[in-house]
Amino acid sequence: MTAEPRAALSVLVSALERHLEAAASRRSENDPVVVAAYRDVADAFEDYDDALMDAYGEVTPLEVYTGDEDEENDDLEGDDLEGDEDERYIGLSGDDTDDLDFEDSEK
Template sequence: MAIDPRAALDRLIAALEAHYTAVATRRGEDDPAVDDAYDVLADAFEVYDDALGTVHGEATPFYLAEEDDEDDEDDDATDDDDLDDLPEYAYDDEDDAVRPGS
């Protein structure tokens, strides 16, 4: 049985409100209430998006990123700020790297 998109939307709105309240009243950096509210919000979003797609054939313009600790470590290693210190290169006609001024 498909979930009513309107009921799923109401649940999503309530989850957004609860998440905001948890963030606004956070008790420290690792407040479990914020983590719990995040999980409830993510679940409510997925239910709404699925219900919208099933009943109306539509989707939201959002997606939930998959959490992967390995990707986070890789992203840290290639931060854009680190690229600012690299020398700029030009390419000659044969696509060989040539330092500017060479």
């Protein structure tokens, strides 16, 4: 884990860029390069969120879910998460979305 939030953010952005590159050059539905990049994004995000908490007592409005912990994954489109208990995805945290006012944020 990177303890400094700015450094953790940089690692997260790099992981997202590698994931984009892997997805753009994907050779099959379960391309191992894409799967690895996907997991790197989830790991980097968790490190960034932890660094924010440690440094500022803040978190992002996102959460990393694992397929075996959350039955709501059944609602996701695509086969990437089905049947793989180690797969994770990043989504809005249910508890944090209640206070968001998206209409005001677009003005």
